[in-house]
Amino acid sequence: MxxxxxxxxxxxxxxxxxxxxxxxxxxxxxxxxxxxxxxxxxxxxxxxxxxxxxxxxxxxxxxxxxxxxxxxxxxxxxxxxxxxxxxxxxxxxxxxxxxxxxxxxxxxxxxxxxxxxxxxxxxxQDPQPELGNKLEFCGLRVDAINGAVYLHDQVLDLPPREAALLRALLARPGHAIAKERLFEMVFPGEFDVQLEAIEVVAYRLRKRLGTGGAQLVTLRGLGYLLKAPT
Structure with missing residues (x-):
């Protein structure tokens, strides 16, 4: 290493x-x-x-x-x-x-x-993306080499946990991913962190994504998903 x-x-x-x-x-x-x-x-x-x-x-x-x-x-x-x-x-x-x-x-x-x-x-534990090796959706893109997240070819300045959540959601755009599953990917091995912490990360990520592009949606009882703007 x-x-x-x-x-x-x-x-x-x-x-x-x-x-x-x-x-x-x-x-x-x-x-x-x-x-x-x-x-x-x-x-x-x-x-x-x-x-x-x-x-x-x-x-x-x-x-x-x-x-x-x-x-x-x-x-x-x-x-x-x-x-x-x-x-x-x-x-x-x-x-x-x-x-x-x-x-x-x-x-x-x-x-x-x-x-x-x-x-x-x-x-x-990362889910297999449905778009092959490319994670792209509504102007969002993950670089397959360094893992950087781009919005319309501009690097998104995301803290590691928000970036981890976005990459997980980009692997299955339009599909709900359970809160527990996302927690495992955003807080791997951190047993002293409460499940509700994923809600804080999702809230911050939603604010960073803003409006007009991909939307982070909360589905009560199901989890979170990325959807195209309406």
Whole structure:
């Protein structure tokens, strides 16, 4: 598995990279925020470890730019900013997990493994699209290579969970998908999250889609579906 470590502290970068390589990971390092996004795009890593306090460009800005450009790589934030507000901000920018410094190395390894299991479980549970390898509907399109979502050829700036919900619905446009099934794909392996959380994600996605295009419809007792505008 290929991992990109974005960390400006030379000592921590060296220590983490050595330890993770001993775990069999292929580790690439970057210590500058301005160069991180370009390296991220070129490497196409399987997972990113991201520090927030970076020279050149703040880590949150790097993450936001990556998500806007369609990069879906799972991200674990590593930072000394331990306040709850900073954690929420990082997750809202598209991070998948958050580990405040100082942290135990074994915990970091466990979080990497847990995130990898969730991703594998999610990909194995994805429904087969009815449109072959193309997920397209009413101007919405999913890139088969990087998973980015486009609306009329413009990248949709979606947080990971909203993007996961939209991809699941695009696999079966016009067909209702049960709330429980969607929950498994949007929150894979997250047993501490309530089923009702999918309603919040659907609400936010509906607002982002706006009006005039594909509509996200709630069918009480059945689930959700995407329908063409009327």
């Amino acid at each position: 290929k991992l990109l470590l974005i960390e400006d502290d030379p000592a921590m970068q060296l220590s983490l990279s050595r330890s993770l390589r001993r775990q069999g990971l292929q580790v690439h390092c970057c210590g500058d925020g301005a160069a991180a996004l370009s390296m991220w795009q070129q490497l196409a890593p399987d997972i990113v470890l991201l520090d927030l306090s970076l020279p050149g460009m703040d880590g949150l800005d790097v993450l936001s730019a990556a998500r806007r450009s369609g990069l879906r790589t799972p991200v674990i934030i590593l930072t000394a900013r331990g306040a709850i507000g900073d954690r929420i901000l990082g997750l809202n920018c598209g991070a998948d997990d958050y580990l405040p410094k100082p942290f135990d190395l074994d915990e970091l390894k466990a979080r990497i493994q847990a995130l990898t299991r969730r991703l594998n479980q999610s990909s194995s």
